[in-house]
Amino acid sequence: MDLPYGTPASMTFVTNLGLITTDGPLGANVSTIEWTHLVSYTPGLIAVCVDPPDANHENIEAIKEFGVSLAAADQNVLASLAGNTKGRKIDKIGFLRELGFSFVPSTQIKPPLVEGAIAQYECKLLQQIKPGNRTVFIGEVLVANVFPDKEPLAYHQRKFWKLGEQVHKPGKEELEKQAEVMEKYKRS
Ligand SMILES: Cc1cc2nc3c(=O)[nH]c(=O)nc-3n(C[C@H](O)[C@H](O)[C@H](O)COP(=O)(O)O)c2cc1C
Numbered sequence: 001m002d003l004p005y006g007t008p009a010s011m012t013f014v015t016n017l018g019l020i021t022t023d024g025p026l027g028a029n030v031s032t033i034e035w036t037h038l039v040s041y042t043p044g045l046i047a048v049c050v051d052p053p054d055a056n057h058e059n060i061e062a063i064k065e066f067g068v069s070l071a072a073a074d075q076n077v078l079a080s081l082a083g084n085t086k087g088r089k090i091d092k093i094g095f096l097r098e099l100g101f102s103f104v105p106s107t108q109i110k111p112p113l114v115e116g117a118i119a120q121y122e123c124k125l126l127q128q129i130k131p132g133n134r135t136v137f138i139g140e141v142l143v144a145n146v147f148p149d150k151e152p153l154a155y156h157q158r159k160f161w162k163l164g165e166q167v168h169k170p171g172k173e174e175l176e177k178q179a180e181v182m183e184k185y186k187r188s
Contacts, residue, residue, distance in 0.1 A: 011158055015036070018046075020067065021067035028093045029092055031087065032079045032080075033049065054087070065139070067109060072116055075114070075117065101116075106143070119146045121141045123142065124142055151163060
């Protein structure tokens with residue numbers, strides 16, 4: 001079955017917002033990608049799922065590298081602007097710089113990174129697959145900069161959110177009690 005855009009079944013996920021930067025035949029560009037996922041620790045791999053007509057798609061296919069800046073909670077306006085404008089029509093980096101947003105140079109790849117993000121990753125394209133209507137670009141992380149004082153911007157039900165109250169995670173005592181019950185269900 002399909003899970004169309006804007007329907008309850010496709011809006012229930014809680015996601016990060018990746019600010020994906022590229023620099024290729026269409027010039028330097030940035031777009032917002034909620035489908036940005038860590039998919040391997042060793043090596044560190046990040047997957048971003050991009051619509052084929054997008055400017056970033058053409059740039060990534062051409063230059064085989066991209067930047068991933070995970071949006072901070074106060075980057076809601078930036079995430080909205082980068083995700084609602086097309087790099088084929090607008091020099092978004094120039095436009096966003098004039099609005100006061102900052103981009104910083106990468107060290108190992110050509111695209112810039114977004115200043116103020118909770119983390120920045122410089123990625124080299126390892127693989128691309130197209131299982132459905134998005135291309136999954138899997139990038140190997142060459143450089144990771146993490147800013148632990150920042151809070152992430154979350155996306156859910158097509159709205160932007162800040163993380164709220166921390167909820168309880170079972171502690172040692174609870175885990176021990178559950179382990180006793182688990183004993184009875186062990187497969188031989
Ligand atoms: C909050 C938000 C999340 C988005 N997530 C995705 C996504 O995961 N994948 C995708 O292909 N497009 C996503 N988009 C749409 C792209 O950001 C949008 O099509 C953008 O204009 C593409 O820019 P480009 O053509 O300059 O590459 C999202 C947009 C917004 C506002």
